[in-house]
């Protein structure tokens with residue numbers, strides 16, 4: 001074999017990008033992953049699905065969706081979802097690529113044995129086909145990470161709910177997805193945003209981001225919560241309700257928060273937390289509701305998130321959502337804080353503080 005070079009023929013170069021990780025994050029999904037609550041995860045894994053990094057090296061010509069070359073030194077992020085096939089029934093006929101069975105996700109469905117394919121790592125390898133986006137100069141990495149994976153998820157939910165000018169929107173849950181939905185609903189034209197959730201620090205954040213009314217689930221029982229929502233909406237309820245709470249009973253409550261002929265988007269039930277009982281006649285059919293599931297996000301949601309953040313980075317207090325910054329060695333403490341809901345968004349900084 002000495003001196004023999006394998007004949008690659010006309011096979012294309014495997015285009016790769018090596019990132020120096022600037023920041024990754026902890027989200028609710030990581031807590032679920034820690035407890036084994038997602039099916040089909042090839043443990044051990046490197047967690048961290050949404051991340052930002054500086055390009056250290058590229059192999060082959062790698063371009064972004066605008067056609068611009070990705071170059072060493074640039075600060076970029078990437079869609080954590082990879083290998084959406086574009087050939088299957090869900091991709092081609094249903095046009096629902098987040099249900100593509102081929103899709104893999106950095107930090108979730110790749111095993112550590114397959115490489116540096118998660119953000120809780122000093123380096124991340126971007127495999128061929130990973131969609132890379134350069135962060136615009138007006139968008140500091142920390143502001144991007146404050147939205148983190150919650151922003152494209154919330155953008156998908158707000159789009160799916162077709163929030164429009166003058167709408168009243170109820171957001172259930174004040175975690176990162178709920179808080180991002182508060183901002184995006186306003187940008188989409190909502191004239192009233194009500195948040196039902198907790199704890200108090202997260203609700204204060206919701207108000208700082210523009211929520212008109214917050215209802216603390218720690219202070220008010222279900223009947224009281226419904227009364228307060230109805231009172232604030234001329235007795236009708238919300239035009240659009242976005243459930244980002246995660247508790248099955250919240251979906252039933254969301255049906256009641258929604259006005260007749262309104263829309264409920266269920267985006268918070270990312271893991272199987274069990275069943276909830278509904279009365280289909282009283283709670284869906286007669287009130288003429290539109291009830292929509294919302295699973296994952298695609299490239300358009302990340303791309304649009306970045307455009308929105310870059311435009312409104314200064315207008316909303318995104319950075320205040322970051323409640324902790326942890327080196328890799330303290331990732332366990334970051335997970336524990338997320339589980340106790342003490343934090344809103346914790347960053348993992350594998351290469352030290354952000355400049």
Ligand SMILES: [Zn+2]
Pocket residue numbers: 084085086087088089090091092100101102
């Ligand atoms: Zn597919």
Ligand SMILES: [Zn+2]
Pocket residue numbers: 027028029030049149150
């Ligand atoms: Zn996440």
